[in-house]
Amino acid sequence: MTVVVGYTPSAEGQAALDAALEEAGRRGESLHLVNVGQSDASNDPKFLDEGEVERLRARLSAAGVQFEIEQLVRGRDAAEEIVDAAERVGASLLVIGMRRRSPTGKLLFGSQAQRILLDADCPVLAVKATH
Incomplete structure (x- = not known):
């Protein structure tokens, strides 16, 4: 079995990775990290560059x-990619990081986390970054 984590280089991504590592270790499972970029990944701050990949x-x-x-x-869409990856690898758990958003922000931009929570076929652990 595998723990899947949706990761971005952010406080939320770090919180998700920390929780996913803990769960994978506790369960004796492997970890599948998913990082999704937009079509122009070179200008996407959420997409990992080579140095960040090596540090990870x-x-x-x-x-x-x-x-x-x-x-x-x-x-x-990132939510779609992460849910698809979890299904493809047969995830036992999907871990995501969350951030606080205003009600207006949720209305205007939607919520990737909410879509993942609703669409995933496996349990989802949503963690908040500590500031």
Whole structure:
């Protein structure tokens, strides 16, 4: 089985990764990290550059869990990509980070986290970053 984590280089992404590493270790499962970029990933602050990928590889290796890092740039919505990845790898758990948004922000921009919570076929652990 596998724990899947939706990751962005942010406080929310870091909180999700911390929780996913803890769950993978506790369960004795592998970790599948998903990072989604927009069609122009070179200008997307949520998409990991090579240096960030290498730092993540070092951290995950040091944690002692088997892992895979998947970066997707297909122009699809991040929530859709993360849910699809969880289904594809047969995730036992999907971990996402959340941030506080105003009601207006949710109305205007939707909520990736809400879509993941509603669409995922496996349990979802949503964590907030501590500030």
